[in-house]
Amino acid sequence: MTDSPQAIDCQEALERLYDYLDGELTAVRTEEVREHLKSCAPCMALSSFESAFLRFLEARTRAQSAPEELKRRILQNTVFDARDR
Amino acid sequence: MSDAKKLSFEEEALPHLDAVYRVALRLSGNEAHAQDLAQETMLKAYRSWSQYREGTNARAWLLTILRNTFINEYRRMRRAGPTVDVTEIEAFTVFHDVQDTDPEGTFFDQLVDEDVLRAIDTLPDEFRETLMLSDIEGLPYAEIASITEVPVGTVKSRLFRARQALQKQLYDYAIEMGYIQKPELAE
Numbered sequence: 180m181t182d183s184p185q186a187i188d189c190q191e192a193l194e195r196l197y198d199y200l201d202g203e204l205t206a207v208r209t210e211e212v213r214e215h216l217k218s219c220a221p222c223m224a225l226s227s228f229e230s231a232f233l234r235f236l237e238a239r240t241r242a243q244s245a246p247e248e249l250k251r252r253i254l255q256n257t258v259f260d261a262r263d264r
Numbered sequence: 265m266s267d268a269k270k271l272s273f274e275e276e277a278l279p280h281l282d283a284v285y286r287v288a289l290r291l292s293g294n295e296a297h298a299q300d301l302a303q304e305t306m307l308k309a310y311r312s313w314s315q316y317r318e319g320t321n322a323r324a325w326l327l328t329i330l331r332n333t334f335i336n337e338y339r340r341m342r343r344a345g346p347t348v349d350v351t352e353i354e355a356f357t358v359f360h361d362v363q364d365t366d367p368e369g370t371f372f373d374q375l376v377d378e379d380v381l382r383a384i385d386t387l388p389d390e391f392r393e394t395l396m397l398s399d400i401e402g403l404p405y406a407e408i409a410s411i412t413e414v415p416v417g418t419v420k421s422r423l424f425r426a427r428q429a430l431q432k433q434l435y436d437y438a439i440e441m442g443y444i445q446k447p448e449l450a451e
């Protein structure tokens with residue numbers, strides 16, 4: 180097993196930041212970013228800011244759902260379509 | 265269609281209608297088109313439901329149908345609004361501006377849903393699409409890559425620029441509205 184966590188610098192941490200926040204890194208790469216953030220206040224501050232922004236974005240955009248009328252129309256034209264029996 | 269097939273469509277495809285509708289809304293830019301687009305997507309999905317392998321990813325499958333329908337039939341109808349330039353975007357500029365005054369970005373909380381959606385709509389198509397699939401619908405990079413037919417690396421760079429451009433856009437708006445001061449004006 181050569182793939183054990185290595186120390187990474189600020190540049191490397193920032194390059195991986197979104198992958199890290201999006202949960203797209205392997206366990207080892209995640210651990211490397213986490214370790215860097217723990218020991219580097221500026222990167223940690225940036226990471227918190229970006230993470231808060233992503234939560235904000237989700238909260239402001241997920242409220243919309245399909246209108247009830249549209250749901251009904253689709254049901255009538257698909258699974259409840261009598262012609263299709 | 266057999267009752268079992270109908271039931272599986274109802275259970276596996278229909279729960280994704282909200283996601284289909286939200287994406288349709290941001291792609292088409294208006295509610296009437298979004299409804300037509302979402303309905304057409306679900307009807308196409310229903311007609312080809314026998315080709316769908318149960319237990320695979322119904323959401324990605326539906327969003328792919330939606331995207332193709334949009335490109336083939338609706339893209340020309342999209343109103344041409346102003347789009348922001350995402351090529352000029354520098355990394356993490358908003359954070360650098362606010363790190364001393366508002367490092368947690370609490371000024372964002374003053375922005376309402378409409379402000380955010382309007383800003384998303386100014387992103388160029390491929391950036392808006394990528395951001396939507398990731399940040400509104402929560403899809404993993406690989407799934408977005410497959411739906412938008414580009415490599416994962418392209419998804420990542422689009423996502424990075426889209427997020428940074430959107431952040432800048434909302435920050436500029438917050439300054440305009442007086443929710444936060446520009447750093448040189450703050451003491």
Ligand SMILES: [Zn+2]
Nearest residue numbers: 188189219222
């Ligand atoms: Zn650092």
